[in-house]
Structure formats: structure tokens, C-alpha cells
Amino acid sequence: MSMQPFAKVLWVVLDSVGIGALPDAADYGDVGRTTLGHIAESRPLKIPTLVGMGLSNIAPLPHLPPAASPMGAYGKGATHSPGKDTTTGHWEMAGVWLPQAFPVYPHGFPPEIIDEFERQIGRETLGNKPASGTEIIKELGEAHVRTGKPIVYTSGDSVFQIATHEEVIPIADLYRMCEIARKLLDGPHRVGRVIARPFTGEAGHFVRTSRRHDYAVDPPKPMLMDVLEDRSVPVFGIGKIHDIYNGRGVKDYVTTKNNADGMDKLTAALCERSGGLIFCNLVDFDMLYGHRKDVEGFAKSLEEFDLALANFLRLLQPSDLLMITADHGCDPDPRWETTDHSREYVPILAYSSQAAAGVNLGIRETLADMGQTIAENFGGSIPHGKSFLAELSRKGSLSAR
Numbered sequence: 001m002s003m004q005p006f007a008k009v010l011w012v013v014l015d016s017v018g019i020g021a022l023p024d025a026a027d028y029g030d031v032g033r034t035t036l037g038h039i040a041e042s043r044p045l046k047i048p049t050l051v052g053m054g055l056s057n058i059a060p061l062p063h064l065p066p067a068a069s070p071m072g073a074y075g076k077g078a079t080h081s082p083g084k085d086t087t088t089g090h091w092e093m094a095g096v097w098l099p100q101a102f103p104v105y106p107h108g109f110p111p112e113i114i115d116e117f118e119r120q121i122g123r124e125t126l127g128n129k130p131a132s133g134t135e136i137i138k139e140l141g142e143a144h145v146r147t148g149k150p151i152v153y154t155s156g157d158s159v160f161q162i163a164t165h166e167e168v169i170p171i172a173d174l175y176r177m178c179e180i181a182r183k184l185l186d187g188p189h190r191v192g193r194v195i196a197r198p199f200t201g202e203a204g205h206f207v208r209t210s211r212r213h214d215y216a217v218d219p220p221k222p223m224l225m226d227v228l229e230d231r232s233v234p235v236f237g238i239g240k241i242h243d244i245y246n247g248r249g250v251k252d253y254v255t256t257k258n259n260a261d262g263m264d265k266l267t268a269a270l271c272e273r274s275g276g277l278i279f280c281n282l283v284d285f286d287m288l289y290g291h292r293k294d295v296e297g298f299a300k301s302l303e304e305f306d307l308a309l310a311n312f313l314r315l316l317q318p319s320d321l322l323m324i325t326a327d328h329g330c331d332p333d334p335r336w337e338t339t340d341h342s343r344e345y346v347p348i349l350a351y352s353s354q355a356a357a358g359v360n361l362g363i364r365e366t367l368a369d370m371g372q373t374i375a376e377n378f379g380g381s382i383p384h385g386k387s388f389l390a391e392l393s394r395k396g397s398l399s400a401r
Contacts, residue, residue, distance in 0.1 A: 005393045006321040006352060007275040009374050012266065013090070014305070016286035018329020018344025019059050019076055025343045028084060030329075033342040035290065038333035039302065040064055042295045047306040049313065053324070053349045057360070072351035073392055075361025077325065077369060080384070084341045085157040087192035087216060089327030090244045090281075092367040094224035095375070095382030102158030102192040106130055109160065113189055114152070120180045125152045132291060132339055133197055133208065137163055142203040144168065150177060155291075156340025158192035160185055163208075166198050171211055174198055182215040190217060193243075210257045214243035224371040225249025227380040234276035238265050241279045250279070259284040259301060263308040270315055277374060281327075290330025291339045298332055316353065321377070321392070324349040325370060355392040364388070 018035040025031050037059070039045065044063040047055070054074030057066040081088050083101035091098070108114075108128040118124055124147075126140045131153045137144075140151050144165060151163040160181050164174045174196050182194045194215040199208045228235055229249045237245075237253035239262050256262040259282045269278045282305065289298035309324075316322060329344030336342075348361055348370065364370075368385030376387040 005354070005389065006377055007319040008270075008273065008278065008317075009276075009321045009323065009377060010266065010270060010278045010316075011280065011370070011374065012322070012324045013093075013279075013281045014285055014324065014326045014347075015086070015281055015283045016290040016328060016330035016341065017302075017326040017347065018331065018342055019326075019347045020345050022078055022343050022345055028343040029338070030084075030331075030343045033329060033331040033333070033336060033344065034059075035298075035329040035331045035342060035344060036061060036347070038331055039295060039299050042299060045299055046303050049306045049310040050302075050324075050349070053351055054358070055347060055349060058347050059345075070358045072349050072357065073355065073359035073361050073388070074350075075348045075364055075388075076345040077348050077364040077367045078345055079328065079343070080366040080368070083158070084328045084343045085159075085192055086240075086286075086327055087158070087244060089346070089367060090241075091219050091223065092384075093325070093327070093371050094219065094245070095227075095368045095371045095384050096219050096223050097366070097368070097384050103189060104156060104158050105154045106156075108154065109152070109189075113184065117152070117181055117184055120184070121150070121177050124149050127151045127153045130154050130156065133161065133163070134292065137199050137206045137208070138204075141165065141199065141206045145203070150174075156338065159195055160191050160193075161195045161197050163197040163199060165206075166200050166209060166211075171196075171198060175213060178213065178215050192217060210255075214240055216244055216246045218246045219248065222382065223249075224375055224382050227375050227382055228277060228378060231378055231380050233378045234273070236269055236273060236276065236278045238262055238269065238278065238280035239283060240281050244281070256283075259305060260308070263305070263312065267312060267315065270312070270320070277378075286330050286341075290332050290341075293332045293334060293339060295332045295334070313351070316351075318352070318354045321350065321352045321355065323370060323373075325367075327367075350388075350392055352392070359391050361388050361391060 020034045040061040053072040054070030056064040081098040196213040237250040242253040326346040329342035372385030372387040
């Protein structure tokens, strides 16, 4: 009989919700950036559930006094790997440390990439520069519709993004272009993700659709999902989790339309699934508010999540562990002109009615500490990270399974 504190772990990533600049932020131009800090500074936030779990105990947040008796364990995690993007953060959570950051292209992709890509898809392209996804379709969407040339762009992240109008280039053809790009982008140009960015509408009113699809590079082995698969522990992905890990170890998954849809699907999975890891990414904070420099939209989205979280907590069983974190920051404060991600600590909140309350997990040296905690819970281990499972487990709460 093995000791297993929690039958089910629910891991929720609040995409881009960082909590203060990392010590090496100067290397990334991010000194002083703090996503949660500046949003809380903008106006009083109504996030009582997160505060009750210990969010304000992690770092000072304007207008949000720390909880006297946090219901959960709390701490913050540093990213060990270089970089500040989705792939880097999520991979590190699963136990993968990168020796070097994925390549970025502040001046667009070199001719040897673009020329070969155009040759293989049989079309010329537009753009080839860093840009906001909404701004690039405002700028080049009409030319794309007129010419049929796909829009290629990047950002401060290691991404090769292709935007096409669904009535001009069918979704299947857009996905095929992405597959071509993914094979082409290897070696020194091995970007973290190729992303399909379909849109619809008329000139002046273009809108991106929910049929986005990410094509990630394959993570090194072994990472958390490999370990869980080897131990026959089911993993259920919600949102872009499947894409981030290139589908490995995440065969059962659903995509989401927005944060509300993600919370609905997380709630359904909590009620329907008897055990294993339920791994969810809520992307609106990043995609709709962080990159668009929308401080008030970010604040409202946090409040909406907090309200949904209050209802969600009531459904948790004693054998369930909820862990809430982020993958990096994306500080929307207008004092920084950039729309790129920010190199920040991420919050770590962990709650179960059977876990010790008010535990200060401190500063974790790597995001892999979270993955190691989950691995240990299910009887395995991953290459990096120090588990804090023992700190969560109240004496006498472990049950033989």
C-alpha cells in the first residue's frame, strides 16, 4: 500500500499573472515590472478568495492587506531557465530546465526562413515583424484579404505566428502552413511555438476566432507528464495545455473559448473525474489584457476569476488538492511601453481541506518545485525541483491507497 495524500490534483495556471520582478529582470529590461502589483495599485481589487488563500501574504499588494489566517499554503516561484514565455514557464513547471532561451526575432525572421517558407506554401507573405496580434490584422488584414498572402509576425516571445482570414484561407490550409513552418523552424531557429491565428470579419472590424492552434517543440524526456503516464496516472488538459507539451502525456483534453469557459470545464472535470492531474491554463489575462495594455480589463478579469473560484472551492473534496500559479508576467502598466511578457516571480497558492493552512512556502528556486510536488504525490519524480508535499500534508492526513 502506498501513501498518497491527494487522489486528484487541480493545477490552474493564470497565464501572465506575475507577482514582482525577478532578480535578473534587468537582463530583460523588466526592472520594476510587477503585474499583480501594478494592477492592484490602479484601484482597489475585489479578490477576497485569492486574498483569503494567501495571495497578499506572498508580496505586498496595494489596497490588499495580507490575510491574518490564510486558508492555503502560499509562496512564489522563480524561473530558473532563461526566458519569459509560455513554453519556458510551463516546461519548467514539468521539470525541464532550458540551457538557453528559445530564439526571438525583434527584427523579423531572416530571409533564409521566410523565403523557404514562401516557397513551400506557394505564396508570398505579409508582415514579418514583431507586432500585437490585434494590431497586425488592423494594419494588414485588408491587404491579406485582397491578395491572399498570409500575415507572418512574431513578438517578444519565441513565436512564429500566421494570421489568415477564415474566408480567404480555409482553416485546414492555415494549419498545413503551420505544420510546414514547424518543420522548417529547427536548429538555431527552433522557436518555442508556431501559432495559427485565424480571424474573420470585415475591414475595420476584424476579430480573431477561437480556432487558434499552437504547434510546440517536443519537450525533453522525462518531464512530468511522461512520469505520470508511466505510472498510469490520468492527465486531463484544459485550454492550451495539450499544445504546450505537444500532446505528450496529455491525450485527454479540451480547448477553451475564454476564462469563463475554462472555469466551466475545470468545474466539470472536478465533478466527473475521480483522480489524476487536471491541468488548466486560463489565457485571457495574457491574451486579452496583458499584451493589450488593458489594466482595467485585467483587473475585472481577476475579479471574475475570484468570484468563480469561490464557488469552485465549495466543490472540492478532502482528497483534492488545488494549486494556483502563473507561467510568467505580462505587466500592462503604461509606464512601460512594451507589450511583451515580463520576467517575474509567479504566485503559488495551494489548498485542500486536508492540508495544513497558513503554510509559508517561501521563495521556490524553480517552477519545477510544483511539478516535483505533483510527481511525488503520485509516487514518481522529475529531473528538477524540490517537492513541498510534506509541507502541505497535515500530520495524520495521509491515507493508505
